[in-house]
Amino acid sequence: xxxxxxxxxxxxxxxxxxxxxxxxxxxxxxxxxxxxxxxxxxxxxxxxxxxxxxxxxxxxxxxxxxxxxxxxxxxxxxxxxxxxxxxxxxxxxxxxxxxxxxxxxxxxxxxxxxxxxxxxxxxxxxxxxxxxxxxxxxxxxxxxxxxxxxxxxxxxxxxxxx
Amino acid sequence: xxxxxxxxxxxxxxxxxxxxxxxxxxxxxxxxxxxxxxxxxxxxxxxxxxxxxxxxxxxxxxxxxxxxxxxxxxxxxxxxxxxxxxxxxxxxxxxxxxxxxxxxxxxxxxxxxxxxxxxxxxxxxxxxxxxxxxxxxxxxxxxxxxxxxxxxxxxxxxxxxx
DNA sequence: CTTCTTGCAAAATTTTTGCATTACA
DNA sequence: TGTAATGCAAAAATTTTGCAAGAAG
Numbered sequence: 001x002x003x004x005x006x007x008x009x010x011x012x013x014x015x016x017x018x019x020x021x022x023x024x025x026x027x028x029x030x031x032x033x034x035x036x037x038x039x040x041x042x043x044x045x046x047x048x049x050x051x052x053x054x055x056x057x058x059x060x061x062x063x064x065x066x067x068x069x070x071x072x073x074x075x076x077x078x079x080x081x082x083x084x085x086x087x088x089x090x091x092x093x094x095x096x097x098x099x100x101x102x103x104x105x106x107x108x109x110x111x112x113x114x115x116x117x118x119x120x121x122x123x124x125x126x127x128x129x130x131x132x133x134x135x136x137x138x139x140x141x142x143x144x145x146x147x148x149x150x151x152x153x154x155x156x157x158x159x160x161x162x
Numbered sequence: 163x164x165x166x167x168x169x170x171x172x173x174x175x176x177x178x179x180x181x182x183x184x185x186x187x188x189x190x191x192x193x194x195x196x197x198x199x200x201x202x203x204x205x206x207x208x209x210x211x212x213x214x215x216x217x218x219x220x221x222x223x224x225x226x227x228x229x230x231x232x233x234x235x236x237x238x239x240x241x242x243x244x245x246x247x248x249x250x251x252x253x254x255x256x257x258x259x260x261x262x263x264x265x266x267x268x269x270x271x272x273x274x275x276x277x278x279x280x281x282x283x284x285x286x287x288x289x290x291x292x293x294x295x296x297x298x299x300x301x302x303x304x305x306x307x308x309x310x311x312x313x314x315x316x317x318x319x320x321x322x323x324x
Numbered sequence: 325c326t327t328c329t330t331g332c333a334a335a336a337t338t339t340t341t342g343c344a345t346t347a348c349a
Numbered sequence: 350t351g352t353a354a355t356g357c358a359a360a361a362a363t364t365t366t367g368c369a370a371g372a373a374g
Binding site: 325326327328329330331332333334335336337338339340341342343344345346347348349 | 356
Binding site for chain 1: 252254273275276282284286288289292293296297298299300301302303304305306307308309310311312313314315316317
């Protein structure tokens with residue numbers, strides 16, 4: 001009984017909270033929570049899924065809603081990004097934009113495995129702090145940043161090689 | 163008399179050295195140092211120029227070589243990147259690839275001004291070190307990285323606003 | 325001379341938009 | 350019932366490639 005949110009007497013998962021925030025955002029903008037948007041949100045906020053492209057999201061969404069179009073997923077993910085519940089990443093190797101749920105209090109950066117493409121998240125308070133100092137030194141205020149480490153697995157053979 | 167390179171009795175600037183290395187790379191691969199490649203190298207390694215797109219490089223190159231084609235600049239910059247004398251950057255805001263001379267011993271990352279688009283270079287040993295530690299912790303060896311800080315000028319009005 | 329390079333134009337990728345139709349609220 | 354959303358297809362924006370003609374070594 002450690003996370004009774006909204007005083008409603010039941011627990012909302014992190015991702016369920018993001019889905020709620022998305023619905024509230026739509027309402028506040030006079031936009032509609034359509035069947036398609038619900039399916040896309042369900043797919044996107046299904047836990048345990050990491051960084052996915054529009055085509056991956058589309059394919060999964062079409063399982064539940066066969067006529068789903070690419071443009072709908074595209075525009076919905078843009079709305080999610082605008083509302084702050086999703087983050088866009090353009091990694092250097094793929095050339096594709098990947099989307100990730102913007103979990104609260106979970107800021108992190110990424111290590112991209114050059115062997116298998118796997119994406120590992122990391123967080124380092126020391127780097128964050130120095131970054132603020134560096135920006136200030138040059139007369140800037142940090143708004144956002146992108147820090148990606150492209151790396152090889154240390155093990156003799158990458159255990160995730162595909 | 164502090165930098166007599168190649169034992170030739172005259173000084174080569176940093177960028178002239180990169181141009182030499184590019185010529186050596188071409189020779190070692192059995193490729194040719196054509197008039198076009200020379201013009202592009204001259205333009206690209208002209209000092210004091212920072213991060214430029216293919217179209218900017220093309221426009222400048224055409225001043226000296228009117229019939230220069232985009233594809234030639236594209237392929238030449240790829241050769242420069244492969245040979246290590248140029249670095250490619252795809253910043254998050256532009257969607258364009260920018261090229262920069264890979265000056266020796268001058269590793270740095272970038273602060274991108276969200277107000278005027280200006281790109282400022284920074285280097286921070288502390289961040290570099292922590293990055294190595296972080297990667298090792300997760301079982302990786304750093305090959306390259308990308309660290310970009312998107313920021314606003316602290317002054318009331320950005321002095322570089324355009 | 326032979327191989328590599330050029331410049332054009334076309335292909336490939338990925339993102340973005342226009343518009344007639346459909347569906348929310 | 351009016352405004353917003355959808356899905357298609359076409360447009361944009363950028364990168365990449367094929368190929369015939371021309372240049373380099």
